[in-house]
Structure formats: C-alpha cells, structure tokens
Amino acid sequence: MTQSAAPWLVLLLSVLGTYVWRAMGVVFSARIQPDSAFFQWISCVSYAMVAGLIARMTILPIGALAETPLIDRLGAMALGFAVFFAFKRRILPAAGVGVAAFCLMAYLREAGLPSL
Amino acid sequence: MAAEGGDKALVRKAVIGAAGFPSIVLFASMTGFGSLCRASDLSLAIALGATAGIWGLPGQLAMVELQLAGSELIAIVMAVSLANARFFPMALVILPLLRVGLTRKLWLFPMVQMMSLNPWAATLREAGRLSGRERRLYFVTFAAVCVTAALAGTAFGYLATGALPRPLTLGLIFLNPLFFALLFASLEGRSTVLALLLGAVVGPLLHLVSPDWGLMATGLLAGTAAFLLARRRGRP
Numbered sequence: 001m002t003q004s005a006a007p008w009l010v011l012l013l014s015v016l017g018t019y020v021w022r023a024m025g026v027v028f029s030a031r032i033q034p035d036s037a038f039f040q041w042i043s044c045v046s047y048a049m050v051a052g053l054i055a056r057m058t059i060l061p062i063g064a065l066a067e068t069p070l071i072d073r074l075g076a077m078a079l080g081f082a083v084f085f086a087f088k089r090r091i092l093p094a095a096g097v098g099v100a101a102f103c104l105m106a107y108l109r110e111a112g113l114p115s116l
Numbered sequence: 117m118a119a120e121g122g123d124k125a126l127v128r129k130a131v132i133g134a135a136g137f138p139s140i141v142l143f144a145s146m147t148g149f150g151s152l153c154r155a156s157d158l159s160l161a162i163a164l165g166a167t168a169g170i171w172g173l174p175g176q177l178a179m180v181e182l183q184l185a186g187s188e189l190i191a192i193v194m195a196v197s198l199a200n201a202r203f204f205p206m207a208l209v210i211l212p213l214l215r216v217g218l219t220r221k222l223w224l225f226p227m228v229q230m231m232s233l234n235p236w237a238a239t240l241r242e243a244g245r246l247s248g249r250e251r252r253l254y255f256v257t258f259a260a261v262c263v264t265a266a267l268a269g270t271a272f273g274y275l276a277t278g279a280l281p282r283p284l285t286l287g288l289i290f291l292n293p294l295f296f297a298l299l300f301a302s303l304e305g306r307s308t309v310l311a312l313l314l315g316a317v318v319g320p321l322l323h324l325v326s327p328d329w330g331l332m333a334t335g336l337l338a339g340t341a342a343f344l345l346a347r348r349r350g351r352p
Contacts, residue, residue, distance in 0.1 A: 017197030025207020049335030052319020
C-alpha cells in the first residue's frame with residue numbers, strides 16, 4: 001500500500017463491512033431467531049478465522065514481530081497460558097506476565113543474548 | 117423515586133460498571149492495537165477510526181494484518197466483515213429489548229454502532245429491571261465509556277510505540293495475539309472449541325498457500341468442519 005488514500009478506503013469499506021451485520025440485526029430482529037443453526041455456523045466460521053489469524057501472527061508474523069525468534073513468541077505464549085490456568089483463569093495477570101516475559105527476552109536479545 | 121434522580125443513579129451505575137474491568141481490559145487490548153498500527157505505518161487517525169468505526173478488535177486486527185500482508189482490497193474487507201459477524205446475532209438478541217417504547221426507530225441504527233460485547237452483556241443482565249427508555253440510557257452510557265476507554269488505549273499504544281524502547285514496543289504488539297489466545301482459552305462449547313483449534317492449525321498453513329484468501333478459506337473450511345463435527349457428535 002503505497003498510496004496514502006488506500007488505508008482510508010480500506011478503513012471505510014471495513015467499517016461498512018462490519019456495520020452491515022449490526023444493521024441487519026436491527027432490520028431482522030423481529031423475524032429471526034438468534035439461536036438457529038445458521039448463526040452457530042457463522043460463529044464457527046468467525047472463530048476459526050480469528051484463531052487462524054492469531055496463530056499466523058504468532059508463528060509467521062509479518063511486521064515488527066518478525067524480527068523476534070519463534071521460541072520467544074511461543075515461550076511467552078506458553079507462560080501466559082500457564083499463569084492463566086494456574087490463577088483462576090484471569091486474563092489480565094496472564095497477559096501481563098506473558099508480555100513482561102516477552103519484553104525481557106527482547107531486551108536480552110538486544111543486549112546480546114545469542115539465539116537458541 | 118423521582119424520574120430525574122432515577123436517571124442519574126442509572127447513569128452512575130452504568131459508568132461505574134463500564135469504568136471497571138471492561139474499560140481496563142479494553143484499554144489494555146486497544147493499546148496493543150494502537151501499537152500495531154504505528155508499527156504498520158498507519159496514521160493515528162486510521163487507528164482511532166478503526167477502533168470507533170469497526171469497533172470490534174478481531175476485525176480491526178484482520179484489517180491491519182491483511183493490509184500488511186499486501187492482500188487485495190476485497191479480501192481484506194470480506195475478512196474484516198466475517199471476523200465481526202457475531203454482531204448480527206448479538207444485535208438480534210438485544211434489539212427487542214432496546215426498541216420497547218421507542219417512537220423513532222431510526223435511533224436504533226446509531227445505537228447499534230455502539231454495541232460491543234461489554235455493553236451488550238451488561239444491558240442484557242440489567243434489562244429485566246429497566247423500562248425501554250432506561251435500557252437505552254444504560255446501554256448508551258455504558259457503551260460510551262467503553263468507546264472512550266478503547267480510544268484512549270488506541271492513542272496511548274500508538275503514541276507510546278514511538279516513544280518507548282524497542283523491547284517494550286515489541287511487547288505491546290505481542291499483546292495482540294496473546295490477549296486473543298487467552299480470551300479464546302476461556303471459551304467453552306464443543307463447536308466453539310473445535311472451530312478455534314482447527315482454525316489455529318489451518319490458518320498458518322493456508323496463509324502460506326495464499327496470503328490473500330488464506331484467512332477467508334480458514335474460516336470457511338475450519339469453521340464449517342467444526343460446525344458439522346459438533347453437530348454429528350451432538351446427536352444421540
């Protein structure tokens with residue numbers, strides 16, 4: 001994306017693409033049951049897509065994360081999960097510990113720790 | 117109780133409810149998003165516009181990441197839209213509660229733009245005790261606080277990324293996948309868990325096949341497979 005207009009076009013269409021679902025909810029709210037098989041399917045599609053994106057961002061990152069070693073990303077993720085399950089499934093402390101570990105590793109790498 | 121005092125108490129209740137845990141989580145997760153936008157060379161205005169306009173982090177992430185991967189416009193927009201498809205059933209559930217006694221139904225269209233998981237869940241929880249007008253007041257107040265916290269988080273993440281040392285910036289960007297992975301770990305239900313697992317396995321593979329359409333294909337293939345498997349297993 002080199003042209004400066006392109007991100008705005010992407011944003012505008014992305015906003016509309018999301019708003020379509022909200023507006024359809026307003027229009028059809030009196031006529032459609034929200035617990036139908038169709039919605040179970042669409043929520044499966046949605047979950048699978050976002051899980052795929054998250055896995056891709058962790059394993060094959062494109063931007064700034066691409067300069068970090070895979071072992072750091074997986075290790076910090078695993079530590080976050082360990083804290084999550086050890087401390088009553090609370091997201092914030094788990095995310096905090098995972099990010100802190102990741103920052104520490106990034107700092108140590110910068111300071112000259114050799115890649116494993 | 118006078119109507120005025122009742123409204124004030126209700127607004128206060130919505131503000132306090134939204135300013136606690138929901139706002140902290142939103143601020144934290146949107147900090148990661150703002151940071152990602154900065155690292156992806158998008159402007160602050162685009163970052164804030166995505167938070168307020170898309171107002172659903174999965175779609176926001178898809179927009180930035182697919183743009184970064186150089187995907188086609190149509191592929192980006194379809195992925196963003198599908199990633200936020202949950203707003204359709206969510207709107208179907210809450211609209212009958214919000215429209216009670218509303219004479220100008222057109223107000224529902226701006227109102228539904230403010231909907232996200234937190235105000236939605238809080239309003240459903242309180243709806244039984246409230247009239248139609250009170251529900252709308254509660255919902256809009258709650259949602260406004262959430263949007264404010266999210267915009268503040270986005271701006272903070274964006275600006276901090278320019279100012280913080282590199283390791284901290286990388287940590288903020290890493291917050292994006294970590295936060296969602298943890299959020300997903302707290303979800304239940306056979307079809308949901310299957311969809312998440314299959315999606316996580318298939319996603320990176322299909323990205324290698326096609327950076328443009330890999331994400332859409334992941335959703336359709338893994339999602340449909342999870343849906344069918346869960347249905348088959350669910351039957352006696």
